[in-house]
Amino acid sequence: MKVLLERKISWIFLIVQLLASIVMCGLAIYVGFIPIKYVVAMIAVCVLLLVYQVFSQITNNSYLFGRILCVFFCAFFIGGSYYMFDAHAALEEIGGADTKTDIIAFYVLKDDAAQTIADAKGYKFGILGTLDRENTDKALEEAKSKAGQDLEVVEFDDTSTLVDALYAKEIQVCVFNQAFLNTVTDQYDTFETDTRELSQSSIVTKVENEITDTDVTTKPFNVYISGIDVYGDISTTSRSDVNVIATVNPVTKKILLTSTPRDYYVPLYTKGGKDLSHGVCDKLTHAGIYGVDCSINTLEKLYDIDIDYYVRVNFTSVKQIVNLLGGVKVYSDYDFISDWGPDGAGTHYSFKKGYNKVNGKKALAFCRERHHFANGDYQRGRDHQHMIEAILNKAMSPSILSNFTELLKESKGMFQTNMSTKKISSICNMQLNDGAQWKIMYANAEGTGAKKTTYSIRSTALYVCEPNYNSVAKIKKKINR
Numbered sequence: 001m002k003v004l005l006e007r008k009i010s011w012i013f014l015i016v017q018l019l020a021s022i023v024m025c026g027l028a029i030y031v032g033f034i035p036i037k038y039v040v041a042m043i044a045v046c047v048l049l050l051v052y053q054v055f056s057q058i059t060n061n062s063y064l065f066g067r068i069l070c071v072f073f074c075a076f077f078i079g080g081s082y083y084m085f086d087a088h089a090a091l092e093e094i095g096g097a098d099t100k101t102d103i104i105a106f107y108v109l110k111d112d113a114a115q116t117i118a119d120a121k122g123y124k125f126g127i128l129g130t131l132d133r134e135n136t137d138k139a140l141e142e143a144k145s146k147a148g149q150d151l152e153v154v155e156f157d158d159t160s161t162l163v164d165a166l167y168a169k170e171i172q173v174c175v176f177n178q179a180f181l182n183t184v185t186d187q188y189d190t191f192e193t194d195t196r197e198l199s200q201s202s203i204v205t206k207v208e209n210e211i212t213d214t215d216v217t218t219k220p221f222n223v224y225i226s227g228i229d230v231y232g233d234i235s236t237t238s239r240s241d242v243n244v245i246a247t248v249n250p251v252t253k254k255i256l257l258t259s260t261p262r263d264y265y266v267p268l269y270t271k272g273g274k275d276l277s278h279g280v281c282d283k284l285t286h287a288g289i290y291g292v293d294c295s296i297n298t299l300e301k302l303y304d305i306d307i308d309y310y311v312r313v314n315f316t317s318v319k320q321i322v323n324l325l326g327g328v329k330v331y332s333d334y335d336f337i338s339d340w341g342p343d344g345a346g347t348h349y350s351f352k353k354g355y356n357k358v359n360g361k362k363a364l365a366f367c368r369e370r371h372h373f374a375n376g377d378y379q380r381g382r383d384h385q386h387m388i389e390a391i392l393n394k395a396m397s398p399s400i401l402s403n404f405t406e407l408l409k410e411s412k413g414m415f416q417t418n419m420s421t422k423k424i425s426s427i428c429n430m431q432l433n434d435g436a437q438w439k440i441m442y443a444n445a446e447g448t449g450a451k452k453t454t455y456s457i458r459s460t461a462l463y464v465c466e467p468n469y470n471s472v473a474k475i476k477k478k479i480n481r
Contacts (some may be wrong), residue, residue, distance in 0.1 A: 378444060
């Protein structure tokens, strides 16, 4: 009787180990980012361990030791399964971004008596007549509900005439998307101290992502890297000050980083190639105000290419990503001192020509500097390319494998991408499988400075960069090559 009981217990241990190993190997296949050679090795080890356990349980002298090992093996299998499930869950949260957030703000002069929308009964609300009208109308509906009555609305062509009207007290409230705020403060240095925010509405919109069938491990593809000029929530709509197209060839292991100046003076296009600005050119950075799809379509038209995916980062995420990687080594073309420092005032980061080890704050200071360069924004664009290369080199290095899952979990919310989880997994699989060294090359669009009115600011001439279309044509050839 005792022998039969022991045999039943042995079978229970064996079945538990078998199930635990099946779950781990099944997850390894399902998640997709583990190379097949490692999955095969994992299955082989699991089979050998199970065979050993079978022999240990039919041998009277070793079954107790075998059971102890079984507990250890099962703990290992369960831990491995959790690791893979956790990593896959993190990838699910990173990939397939499908929403954008627009913050519509209601501003009054600082000394205005109104403290809420309900206090603003009888006020005139100034809005942008055509720019971002859909989101503005949704915010006005919310404000109308709060006020308990219809609002008197006055329309203006752009933020310049809108803000002028507020200062002149022709209106008491000016309403616009916070994506325009930096554009406003570029023209009105004291706007944020002269005014206060009476209310705001957060408009969350589902973005329809175009599904591409590109096999990212065998065919070249283009990724638009957009750096928006704000801190905080990465889904917030804002100007795009960094506009880099990464052309990736997974077969030759080459990446071309094409930087286009933020002030490039180009027509803006929306989904389907629709001319948003009706032939009126605007700064490329302003395309970000109308959504990432506007930036993508504008660049597609400029270079006559297809952009398959996008990645959006902001000031906060650059700092977090670099810190999460444990710092990176970035190349500087010059010795320079940045306008930004670790505490924001008093001290400034310095960089030497050559490689510099930087943390998150120093990386952001490196990326934002342009005033100390003779070629200004062109050099800033080149420094963006240097930083992207530094991050890619660190992210693809073997040193991060030990912390792979934590990196994925912590990176949630640091950037936004429409690349699917499956495609991200396949890229991870490819890199883990071959550990290849990538060759990264640069291309920079050129242009000439000028003063022009723009689609977004129609009443005031702004600094723009008129494109050198010869340089654009050369870049197109490089991308297609």
